[in-house]
Amino acid sequence: MVNYEQYIGKLKSHAIDPLDEKLLGKINGRVMERKYQKLAAGGLVLIMLVSGIYYFQKMPFSANQGLNVAEYVFQAKIADNSVISEYVFAN
Amino acid sequence: MPNLVFENVYAECKDKVWALVSRYVYPHSEREDLMQEVFLAVHKALEGFRGEAELSTWVYKIAVNTSLNYVKKKNRYQWVLNMFTNFASPGHEEVEMREDLADFKPLQQLNPQQRMILILADVEDRQIGEIAELLKMPVGTVKSNLSRAREIIKKEVMKIG
Numbered sequence: 653m654v655n656y657e658q659y660i661g662k663l664k665s666h667a668i669d670p671l672d673e674k675l676l677g678k679i680n681g682r683v684m685e686r687k688y689q690k691l692a693a694g695g696l697v698l699i700m701l702v703s704g705i706y707y708f709q710k711m712p713f714s715a716n717q718g719l720n721v722a723e724y725v726f727q728a729k730i731a732d733n734s735v736i737s738e739y740v741f742a743n
Numbered sequence: 744m745p746n747l748v749f750e751n752v753y754a755e756c757k758d759k760v761w762a763l764v765s766r767y768v769y770p771h772s773e774r775e776d777l778m779q780e781v782f783l784a785v786h787k788a789l790e791g792f793r794g795e796a797e798l799s800t801w802v803y804k805i806a807v808n809t810s811l812n813y814v815k816k817k818n819r820y821q822w823v824l825n826m827f828t829n830f831a832s833p834g835h836e837e838v839e840m841r842e843d844l845a846d847f848k849p850l851q852q853l854n855p856q857q858r859m860i861l862i863l864a865d866v867e868d869r870q871i872g873e874i875a876e877l878l879k880m881p882v883g884t885v886k887s888n889l890s891r892a893r894e895i896i897k898k899e900v901m902k903i904g
Contacts, residue, residue, distance in 0.1 A: 654900055654903065655900070656893065656896060656897045656900060659846075659849070659896065659900045660865045660866060662846050663766065663846060663847070663850075663862075663866050664866055666766075666846055666847075668761065668762055668765045668766075669765060669771060669774070671757060671758070671761045671778075672775060675757075675775065675778060675779070676750065676753055676757075678775075678779060679753070679779050679782045679783060679786070680749075682779060682783055683749075683783065683786050686783075
């Protein structure tokens with residue numbers, strides 16, 4: 653019958669498989685893969701950013717004009733409400 | 744900061760890490776996979792190595808923590824894998840486990856943390872304080888985990904006979 657100490661002794665003396673000589677090559681391959689993945693992701697973000705800016709400039713209105721339009725619509729709504737409330741209070 | 748070349752670090756530490764990995768996970772393909780994960784983590788962290796600890800200790804610390812995370816992550820998805828493998832015939836890895844690595848079977852009854860502590864303390868003969876530092880946990884927790892792990896292994900060994 654094997655006791656605990658004998659079992660641990662067996663584990664200690666258990667032969668360890670030889671290490672694959674090509675493992676360093678595989679690790680280096682994965683390091684390069686990760687590097688290229690990061691580069692590719694960075695490149696994609698850059699392309700999206702540049703094309704986004706390019707198409708934004710090509711749009712028929714600028715950002716400022718867009719804000720002006722929003723402000724105009726907002727003021728128009730306030731004006732409408734005041735007209736409605738004036739009408740409600742008068743009647 | 745010391746100027747370290749990854750290939751040299753690998754050459755210096757590979758045997759120690761391989762011994763740990765081989766005692767911690769069992770199918771050969773998983774050992775290789777874990778070994779790669781450990782050295783990928785070392786490669787990533789190498790720039791931050793300030794030389795405060797000995798290089799081999801620093802790499803060993805990474806190896807211990809990567810191994811723990813590897814097994815925990817694997818166990819997390821094990822039930823999904825089991826669901827699929829139950830329908831299939833036993834694969835190559837299972838056959839390899841049965842024939843070659845029967846000595847390690849009782850260790851599989853331990854949780855990842857207990858298994859690591861038992862290997863470090865009883866198989867690699869490391870001090871409790873050192874294990875606590877490697878695993879970043881209190882000495883008391885290491886001691887209680889080790890005692891529980893020993894109890895489980897004693898029972899398992901008795902079953903084998």
